[in-house]
Amino acid sequence: MERIEAELFTDGGNDAVVRVPGRRFPGVLVQGDSLYVLRCDVAEVVEACERGDLDEASDSAGLLLAHLDALLARYEVTLSEHEIPRPY
Template sequence: MERIEIELLAPGGNGAVVRMPGRRYPGVVIQGDSLSIMRRQVAELTAACAQGDVDGALDLSQFLLADLDENLGSYEDALARHGIPRPY
């Protein structure tokens, strides 16, 4: 294991915005349990699509999209607070 210093731009319960040494743009650190939940949601979405459950797939995708939008919003807010342009 290597210990390094990183820039913490925004603490987060499930997704902290950090910049690693040598990187121009920050990233988001997602907790392992949150990553596992997101993976499960995508698996459920995939299963709903395979079963032709359009309504279920839509519900699952909307929930996942809302979660991703919340994380992206936090990321964009942190960049704006620190005067960092978006990488996209």
């Protein structure tokens, strides 16, 4: 394990925006439990598709997209507040 100093642009919650040394742009730190929830959400979409239940797949995918959109919006607002251009 290596200890480093990182720049913290938001609070240290589940979706903290941080920049580690050597990186031009910050990233979003996703805690392990939150990563697992995202994985489970994707699995629900896949399982519904495999069953042919497109309504459930669409609903699950919509919820997943909303969650990712919220993460991305927080990231973009943070970049804007710190006058950092988007990496995309």
